[in-house]
Amino acid sequence: MSSIKPNSIKNIHKLSIAPMMDCTDRHFRMIMRKISSKALLYTEMVVAQSLIYTNEKEKFLDFNDEEHPISIQFGGDNPTILKEAAKMAQDWGYDEINFNVGCPSPRVCSGNFGASLMKEPEKVARCIESLKNSCNLPVTIKHRIGVDKDDSFMNLNNFVRHVANAGADRFTIHARKAILKGLNPKQNRTIPPLKYDLVKKLKNLNPELLIEINGGFTNINQSIEALSDFDGVMIGRSIYKHPLRWSEIDQKVYGINTKSKSASDIIFSLIPYIEDHLTNGGKSWDICKHLINLVEGIPKAKIWRNQISIKSIKKELDINYLRKLTSKLKEMGY
Numbered sequence: 001m002s003s004i005k006p007n008s009i010k011n012i013h014k015l016s017i018a019p020m021m022d023c024t025d026r027h028f029r030m031i032m033r034k035i036s037s038k039a040l041l042y043t044e045m046v047v048a049q050s051l052i053y054t055n056e057k058e059k060f061l062d063f064n065d066e067e068h069p070i071s072i073q074f075g076g077d078n079p080t081i082l083k084e085a086a087k088m089a090q091d092w093g094y095d096e097i098n099f100n101v102g103c104p105s106p107r108v109c110s111g112n113f114g115a116s117l118m119k120e121p122e123k124v125a126r127c128i129e130s131l132k133n134s135c136n137l138p139v140t141i142k143h144r145i146g147v148d149k150d151d152s153f154m155n156l157n158n159f160v161r162h163v164a165n166a167g168a169d170r171f172t173i174h175a176r177k178a179i180l181k182g183l184n185p186k187q188n189r190t191i192p193p194l195k196y197d198l199v200k201k202l203k204n205l206n207p208e209l210l211i212e213i214n215g216g217f218t219n220i221n222q223s224i225e226a227l228s229d230f231d232g233v234m235i236g237r238s239i240y241k242h243p244l245r246w247s248e249i250d251q252k253v254y255g256i257n258t259k260s261k262s263a264s265d266i267i268f269s270l271i272p273y274i275e276d277h278l279t280n281g282g283k284s285w286d287i288c289k290h291l292i293n294l295v296e297g298i299p300k301a302k303i304w305r306n307q308i309s310i311k312s313i314k315k316e317l318d319i320n321y322l323r324k325l326t327s328k329l330k331e332m333g334y
């Protein structure tokens with residue numbers, strides 16, 4: 001097999017926050033940026049075709065300057081359309097483009113993209129080439145260890161090497177296979193077993209490739225341990241549901257000498273952002289639906305969450321009320 005092209009990523013992101021539909025919108029990403037100044041953030045998956053044809057490009061593409069470094073994830077299977085999408089991503093100021101070959105959703109796979117594309121390495125290679133040739137951004141890929149019966153190590157290795165030859169700069173591998181018929185997306189995140197060893201074998205066989213591991217990480221120490229085998233680690237559900245569990249990423253993963261933030265520190269630091277959002281006609285729930293996960297392990301956390309949720313759903317939550325609640329949190333030491 002031919003040797004792999006050198007990749008163009010200079011900045012190795014040790015830890016990233018997974019793309020998650022309906023979760024990693026720009027508001028959640030701002031919350032995460034207050035928690036870690038360094039972690040790589042991802043958008044939710046943007047279907048390249050929808051982006052090209054919509055008149056509301058800002059809705060898909062806008063992000064806050066503070067969110068850097070940020071990667072936009074594209075779904076698609078048409079190199080010509082992906083080319084246009086890549087140009088837009090570059091013009092909009094993204095730091096990286098990620099290509100989704102891991103989503104098992106029937107809706108996504110019926111458009112023949114997402115995880116089903118793992119069965120077509122040649123097509124994936126053409127998509128990666130097209131993305132690479134139309135912009136100067138690093139182009140990375142997120143995929144599974146296999147799909148349906150195509151789950152041998154040889155298949156995985158061939159897929160990765162083929163795509164690396166097309167120019168992929170980093171591989172984020174969700175260490176379970178996807179079962180396209182019979183399991184829904186949620187089951188596809190729990191039922192197929194995690195096989196970190198297979199990804200480790202892949203890394204050992206291809207040490208020149210940047211490989212980020214994903215799937216099932218629930219705390220910082222476990223993630224740091226994984227960094228001795230892999231170039232990076234991507235965290236999804238745990239960071240969404242328990243953001244404060246991850247409040248020491250900067251210190252422990254990146255070695256930055258800074259004070260770790262409490263829930264109230266984070267909320268206070270977001271107040272100007274929330275104020276701006278409300279002034280521009282946004283709803284408080286857009287942000288508060290993510291914010292409530294910060295309130296965990298606190299006495300009467302449920303009451304606090306309910307207060308925020310009810311007020312913001314009823315559109316009665318204003319900044320003064322949020323300040324008052326957050327001050328109470330601070331007084332309690334959180």
Ligand SMILES: Cc1cc2nc3c(=O)[nH]c(=O)nc-3n(C[C@H](O)[C@H](O)[C@H](O)COP(=O)(O)O)c2cc1C
Binds near residue numbers: 102103234
């Ligand atoms: C609600 C939800 C939405 C997701 N949406 C996407 C997506 O848009 N693109 C993608 O590549 N993966 C998506 N994923 C998969 C995650 O990125 C990640 O690979 C998976 O959750 C395993 O990581 P974890 O065990 O740390 O959660 C999603 C996961 C969840 C829970």
